Each structure stands twice: as C-alpha cells, then as structure tokens.
Amino acid sequence: MNDFKEKIVAIVPAAGIGRRMGADVPKQYLKIAGKPILSLTLQVLLTHPRIDRVILALHPQDSYFSSLPEARHPKLLSVVGGEERADSVLACLNRVDGEGWAMVHDAARPCLTHSDIDKLIDSRGLFPQGAILASPVRDTMKRGDKQGCIEQTVCREQLWHALTPQLFPLVSLRDNLTQALEVKVNITDEASAMEWAGIAPGLVTGRADNIKITHPDDLRLAELFLRQAEVEN
Numbered sequence: 001m002n003d004f005k006e007k008i009v010a011i012v013p014a015a016g017i018g019r020r021m022g023a024d025v026p027k028q029y030l031k032i033a034g035k036p037i038l039s040l041t042l043q044v045l046l047t048h049p050r051i052d053r054v055i056l057a058l059h060p061q062d063s064y065f066s067s068l069p070e071a072r073h074p075k076l077l078s079v080v081g082g083e084e085r086a087d088s089v090l091a092c093l094n095r096v097d098g099e100g101w102a103m104v105h106d107a108a109r110p111c112l113t114h115s116d117i118d119k120l121i122d123s124r125g126l127f128p129q130g131a132i133l134a135s136p137v138r139d140t141m142k143r144g145d146k147q148g149c150i151e152q153t154v155c156r157e158q159l160w161h162a163l164t165p166q167l168f169p170l171v172s173l174r175d176n177l178t179q180a181l182e183v184k185v186n187i188t189d190e191a192s193a194m195e196w197a198g199i200a201p202g203l204v205t206g207r208a209d210n211i212k213i214t215h216p217d218d219l220r221l222a223e224l225f226l227r228q229a230e231v232e233n
C-alpha cells in the first residue's frame, strides 16, 4: 500500500447516550465554551487538510445532529450507529469503498490537535500495520478487590492509556473488526480487534490533554484545555 497517496477517512463514533455523564442530553451535545462537543470534534477533523472524508455514526433516535452547522459539510456523511461503539465504527467502515486508511476518533474527545493527527499519520512509515495515539501511564497503578481494597500494584512499565484517533489500513480493520464481532470478542477500541487478529499496532505518544469526556468533571477539564489551546494558537 502506498500510504502517501491513499485516502484517509475519519470515522467518528457518536451514537452513544452518555450514561456515565448522567446529563439530560447525550454528552456529545453538551456545550463547552458555547459549542456542542460534537461540533468541536468534527471541526478538528473537517479542517485537517490530510483527511479526505468524515463518516459519523449517530444514534438511531438522534434528533440533535441535523441542527449542527457541520451537518451540511460536503466532506461529511452520517450513518446509523450500533449497539456498542465497535458496531458503530463498523457501520461507518461498511460505507467506505476501496482501499485507504481509517482514522477512528471518539466524538467525545474534542481536545484533539492537528499536530497529534499529523504525528499519527506520519507514523505510517514506521507502523504500516497501523498505530494508535496513546499516553504513558504516570501514576502507580493499583488493581482493586471486591471489598474496595488494593489487591495488587500493577507494574506501570510499558503501560499506556489508549487514546484516539486510531489509524489502520481500512480493509484490514473492517475485515478484522467484522470477524472479531462475529465471534463475540469484547472490542473496546480498534486496536483490540487488530490485536485479536495477531497484529501489533504501533504506539504513538499523544497529548495527555486529549481526554475522553466521560464523567461530569471532565467537562471543566476539557474547557480549560480548549481555552489554553485558543491562547496558544
């Protein structure tokens, strides 16, 4: 695969309901600095010059997306997502023809930067099998027992937080994800489907502020990061 001319399609799973956030709207529609989280995330991807298309998975009952300005962007296609995040990603992959690269990025990660996207795209020479943005674990890691006590300290050497985007050859990702889901493998990120298939994706150090907005206190943190990014740019 000549990875310097191949198209890059961004895949955005945005069909979740944000249960852990506990808001009265799906968390991707909560606002940070006056903008819906999904709009912030899509703007990063739609404005990146090396991303050819953006395919978005929406909840079947999503009644919010059509009112976002990004809904009418010519580079964007929306599809109906699935039961789990992996099903939503596969629904997007199944709408892409031909070869190329799939860059999967959570709608819930609005703090992604163009520099981290470039870092991941530029890793394809070193990692032709694909790679993920990841952040090395900084803290001592503990495994807890059912009584809420420390069961063991987990060695943190070579331990990483998997982030997104995760970038893989599109056909390989689609085939491996399809087969992994068919045999009910628990897939929480694209790399785990590739690992199941015996592929070792590359690890590309990404910014620790590329957080996934999951719980209410993540909102303030993301706002701080986004305001800091405004000051820097």
Ligand SMILES: Nc1ccn([C@@H]2O[C@H](COP(=O)(O)OP(=O)(O)OP(=O)(O)O)[C@@H](O)[C@H]2O)c(=O)n1
Pocket (backbone or CB within 6 Å): 012, 013, 014, 015, 016, 017, 018, 019, 020, 021, 027, 028, 057, 081, 082, 083, 084, 085, 086, 088, 089, 106, 107, 108, 109, 212, 213, 214
């Ligand atoms: N069936 C699903 C579930 C999740 N997602 C998306 O996958 C991303 C990461 O998932 P997560 O943070 O778990 O979002 P939710 O599933 O909405 O959160 P929760 O688990 O708290 O309900 C989110 O952008 C979410 O919208 C998706 O497209 N389809």
Ligand SMILES: C[C@](O)(CO)[C@H](O)COP(=O)(O)O
Pocket (backbone or CB within 6 Å): 085, 106, 161, 162, 163, 164, 188, 189, 190, 212
């Ligand atoms: C894909 C991911 O963001 C990598 O850390 C994470 O696995 C998503 O998990 P979630 O439970 O669907 O939020």
